[in-house]
Amino acid sequence: MSAVFSSAEPFDAVDVIRRKRDRHELSDAQIDWVIDAYTRGDVADEQMSALAMAILLNGMTHRETARWTTAMIASGERLDFSSLHSPGGAQRPTADKHSTGGVGDKITLPLAPLVAVFGVAVPQLSGRGLGHTGGTLDKLESIPGWRASLTNGEMMAQLGEVGAVVCAAGAGLAPADKKLYALRDVTGTVEAIPLIASSIMSKKIAEGTGTLVLDVKVGTGAFMKDEAQARELAQTMVALGSDAGVHTVALLTDMGTPLGLTAGNAIEVEESVEVLAGGGPEDVVELTVRLAEEMLAGAGVHDGDPAAALRDGRAMDVWRRMITAQGGDPDAPLPRAKESETVYAPADGVLVGLDALSVGVAAWRLGAGRARKEDAVQPGAGVRLHAKPGATVRAGEPLMTLLTDTPDRFARAKEALDGAVTIAPDGSRPARRLIIDRIA
Amino acid sequence: MSAVFSSAEPFDAVDVIRRKRDRHELSDAQIDWVIDAYTRGDVADEQMSALAMAILLNGMTHRETARWTTAMIASGERLDFSSLHSPGGAQRPTADKHSTGGVGDKITLPLAPLVAVFGVAVPQLSGRGLGHTGGTLDKLESIPGWRASLTNGEMMAQLGEVGAVVCAAGAGLAPADKKLYALRDVTGTVEAIPLIASSIMSKKIAEGTGTLVLDVKVGTGAFMKDEAQARELAQTMVALGSDAGVHTVALLTDMGTPLGLTAGNAIEVEESVEVLAGGGPEDVVELTVRLAEEMLAGAGVHDGDPAAALRDGRAMDVWRRMITAQGGDPDAPLPRAKESETVYAPADGVLVGLDALSVGVAAWRLGAGRARKEDAVQPGAGVRLHAKPGATVRAGEPLMTLLTDTPDRFARAKEALDGAVTIAPDGSRPARRLIIDRIA
Numbered sequence: 001m002s003a004v005f006s007s008a009e010p011f012d013a014v015d016v017i018r019r020k021r022d023r024h025e026l027s028d029a030q031i032d033w034v035i036d037a038y039t040r041g042d043v044a045d046e047q048m049s050a051l052a053m054a055i056l057l058n059g060m061t062h063r064e065t066a067r068w069t070t071a072m073i074a075s076g077e078r079l080d081f082s083s084l085h086s087p088g089g090a091q092r093p094t095a096d097k098h099s100t101g102g103v104g105d106k107i108t109l110p111l112a113p114l115v116a117v118f119g120v121a122v123p124q125l126s127g128r129g130l131g132h133t134g135g136t137l138d139k140l141e142s143i144p145g146w147r148a149s150l151t152n153g154e155m156m157a158q159l160g161e162v163g164a165v166v167c168a169a170g171a172g173l174a175p176a177d178k179k180l181y182a183l184r185d186v187t188g189t190v191e192a193i194p195l196i197a198s199s200i201m202s203k204k205i206a207e208g209t210g211t212l213v214l215d216v217k218v219g220t221g222a223f224m225k226d227e228a229q230a231r232e233l234a235q236t237m238v239a240l241g242s243d244a245g246v247h248t249v250a251l252l253t254d255m256g257t258p259l260g261l262t263a264g265n266a267i268e269v270e271e272s273v274e275v276l277a278g279g280g281p282e283d284v285v286e287l288t289v290r291l292a293e294e295m296l297a298g299a300g301v302h303d304g305d306p307a308a309a310l311r312d313g314r315a316m317d318v319w320r321r322m323i324t325a326q327g328g329d330p331d332a333p334l335p336r337a338k339e340s341e342t343v344y345a346p347a348d349g350v351l352v353g354l355d356a357l358s359v360g361v362a363a364w365r366l367g368a369g370r371a372r373k374e375d376a377v378q379p380g381a382g383v384r385l386h387a388k389p390g391a392t393v394r395a396g397e398p399l400m401t402l403l404t405d406t407p408d409r410f411a412r413a414k415e416a417l418d419g420a421v422t423i424a425p426d427g428s429r430p431a432r433r434l435i436i437d438r439i440a
Numbered sequence: 441m442s443a444v445f446s447s448a449e450p451f452d453a454v455d456v457i458r459r460k461r462d463r464h465e466l467s468d469a470q471i472d473w474v475i476d477a478y479t480r481g482d483v484a485d486e487q488m489s490a491l492a493m494a495i496l497l498n499g500m501t502h503r504e505t506a507r508w509t510t511a512m513i514a515s516g517e518r519l520d521f522s523s524l525h526s527p528g529g530a531q532r533p534t535a536d537k538h539s540t541g542g543v544g545d546k547i548t549l550p551l552a553p554l555v556a557v558f559g560v561a562v563p564q565l566s567g568r569g570l571g572h573t574g575g576t577l578d579k580l581e582s583i584p585g586w587r588a589s590l591t592n593g594e595m596m597a598q599l600g601e602v603g604a605v606v607c608a609a610g611a612g613l614a615p616a617d618k619k620l621y622a623l624r625d626v627t628g629t630v631e632a633i634p635l636i637a638s639s640i641m642s643k644k645i646a647e648g649t650g651t652l653v654l655d656v657k658v659g660t661g662a663f664m665k666d667e668a669q670a671r672e673l674a675q676t677m678v679a680l681g682s683d684a685g686v687h688t689v690a691l692l693t694d695m696g697t698p699l700g701l702t703a704g705n706a707i708e709v710e711e712s713v714e715v716l717a718g719g720g721p722e723d724v725v726e727l728t729v730r731l732a733e734e735m736l737a738g739a740g741v742h743d744g745d746p747a748a749a750l751r752d753g754r755a756m757d758v759w760r761r762m763i764t765a766q767g768g769d770p771d772a773p774l775p776r777a778k779e780s781e782t783v784y785a786p787a788d789g790v791l792v793g794l795d796a797l798s799v800g801v802a803a804w805r806l807g808a809g810r811a812r813k814e815d816a817v818q819p820g821a822g823v824r825l826h827a828k829p830g831a832t833v834r835a836g837e838p839l840m841t842l843l844t845d846t847p848d849r850f851a852r853a854k855e856a857l858d859g860a861v862t863i864a865p866d867g868s869r870p871a872r873r874l875i876i877d878r879i880a
Contacts, residue, residue: 017628
């Protein structure tokens with residue numbers, strides 16, 4: 001019917017929705033139009049959500065996903081780091097990391113300064129947390145004085161002077177994605193691999209990084225609960241990045257149990273600083289070093305030894321300059337929760353399971369995360385673990401400490417932990433495969 | 441996430457959407473809530489459209505569809521005809537007909553007065569046309585003075601006095617459906633059998649008729665292009681009606697070619713009056729009589745002879761009273777289009793095909809239909825056919841006359857007719873199966 005009366009628009013939203021609904025491929029022109037018209041408001045929210053549901057249920061081809069990504073990039077500005085130069089005068093390589101989100105995932109904090117040690121600029125545009133996985137900016141904001149918002153000019157200056165910046169993505173990058181993500185969040189259309197992949201990659205490609213390493217989490221605490229889906233997402237994103245000329249590699253990593261011994265904000269900064277001081281939990285160190293190696297290799301730096309740069313203080317030096325440049329005081333005491341409650345081991349044995357999702361939800365309920373974008377987080381809240389899977393525990397020994405400023409939250413946090421802990425009286429120690437696969 | 445923070449709502453829209461998205465059944469309570477909350481505005485349009493797309497692609501069980509229908513009925517008022525009595529004092533039976541819409545489908549016009557002849561009250565709440573199938577109210581509004589809007593009291597009085605009323609459905613019946621239908625129309629989610637069935641049946645059940653005969657059209661000019669889908673829709677609606685205590689029967693009827701020799705507004709009234717005068721095209725008479733027989737049988741009247749009531753003027757008497765009761769003048773000349781253009785047969789032979797959709801779109805483009813609810817229709821516009829499939833035609837003989845007040849519309853109307861006519865030089869005469877099946 002829509003073809004009968006003329007309109008200034010080259011397509012009709014209902015025709016585009018029906019095409020995908022009826023399992024046909026969308027043309028490049030249809031994709032370009034629908035993203036642009038949605039950004040302009042000429043395709044309505046209720047039309048885009050119906051299209052998103054059709055995409056979720058019927059999928060998109062690689063060509064469609066690539067075009068969708070390009071159209072979202074075209075909806076906004078693109079950053080350009082080609083003016084960054086190394087001391088020797090050559091153009092300075094850039095590398096960025098993106099994690100699909102996990103419990104206790106503070107890796108960006110030690111990683112960004114670590115990679116910058118080797119002359120690779122790290123423009124890490126990050127987000128805030130929503131739900132049970134914390135946000136990098138929320139963690140850093142627990143450092144007194146630190147600010148997440150920088151202008152493009154400030155970001156560029158800091159990249160030149162310090163080599164690493166972790167800041168909020170400006171509203172100018174892929175505004176179509178920003179609008180679409182908010183819509184998907186309230187319409188049950190988040191879990192579509194083509195839409196997840198294009199959402200992440202449109203921002204990262206628009207950001208202008210030369211190398212991108214993706215940390216795709218798999219497990220209960222991750223967005224992707226099963227490996228096949230995580231692999232599909234990783235492959236889709238690697239293809240999108242490569243098509244756009246970004247050197248892109250993905251690691252599939254375990255999120256069945258939290259990363260490190262902390263899930264929260266200030267307590268994760270504290271643990272990150274331990275890693276930057278050459279210590280910290282083994283899994284956090286292992287993943288940080290491995291991601292740094294991938295970023296350096298992608299950026300063409302083959303003679304760096306990231307593990308050494310953690311041990312000898314070079315990464316810590318960049319960290320201190322990075323925090324200072326954004327108004328933070330790296331020496332200021334971090335906020336602490338007002339109240340704590342201990343969870344004890346119920347039996348003797350080997351801790352064989354500590355469920356990531358349960359710990360994440362507990363930390364969130366204690367105040368470390370937010371349910372709505374406009375909520376504030378408690379910087380001191382979270383969960384501190386005293387044992388990780390593989391450890392021998394004794395009945396009555398502390399397993400974790402729950403932290404919050406609002407003690408009425410303990411009850412619901414403990415509910416979330418119901419069944420989270422598995423102790424085998426004579427269990428064999430489980431071997432954790434932290435890095436499951438590499439996809440390039 | 442939604443379970444963490446309390447809300448006055450018993451469900452979360454995203455949870456309900458996800459459930460259907462992931463191919464689970466919705467509970468009665470979830471269905472009741474989502475329809476009620478959508479009517480109240482607490483479930484947003486973009487959420488309902490995502491749910492509608494998930495329903496379209498994943499289906500609903502019979503139980504879900506029945507509950508969805510009940511919830512839409514509960515969103516508004518229900519009419520009650522139990523106070524209508526026959527002259528003998530017994531409660532007067534009521535019967536209604538609903539057609540899924542076709543080209544040239546003016547059957548309601550002769551049918552409603554015809555059934556009323558036999559003491560069965562016919563409360564025919566109708567709609568306006570959108571797209572290539574005309575609306576019954578648009579056709580009747582071409583009669584000078586006739587008005588479609590009646591209060592419930594006026595409708596009841598007319599049913600008592602005349603026995604038949606064709607009028608606009610009040611806004612009070614199934615308001616959830618009204619809102620949902622408008623949404624589906626702009627989001628590519630019309631073509632979902634459970635939603636089509638519940639939309640039609642919620643209004644018909646709320647209307648309070650005792651017997652309902654459904655005319656489910658099949659063919660190019662129908663909403664359902666193929667018989668299997670039409671059959672599924674018919675079966676779904678018959679089950680919904682029967683569950684609700686309405687005696688419900690469906691006929692599957694052919695819509696591969698237009699009904700009768702007219703597609704428009706005034707010209708369809710003219711043809712209906714011919715039928716009421718005992719003449720008119722054979723297919724219109726056949727379908728009118730058959731539907732009348734079904735309505736009478738459902739209402740418990742087994743000794744009526746509808747064909748005789750067309751021939752002997754009894755149906756015409758009720759028609760005249762019915763039109764007069766709503767302010768119309770049954771003797772006033774009907775509006776005529778200012779301009780006409782003739783389409784000629786391109787060759788000698790037997791007319792074996794005259795595509796319903798093409799004729800419907802041509803009539804619509806000539807001004808007989810509307811593209812948007814707020815558009816006006818031209819009462820005189822449409823297509824008058826001079827031959828139907830099965831007729832022998834000669835090259836250069838008039839096949840149809842296009843009628844409009846705005847001659848710039850002829851070109852696009854003729855475009856719609858491209859390929860609509862098939863003439864076989866030595867073709868055998870196709871046998872039309874007008875009534876394909878009966879589903880009870």
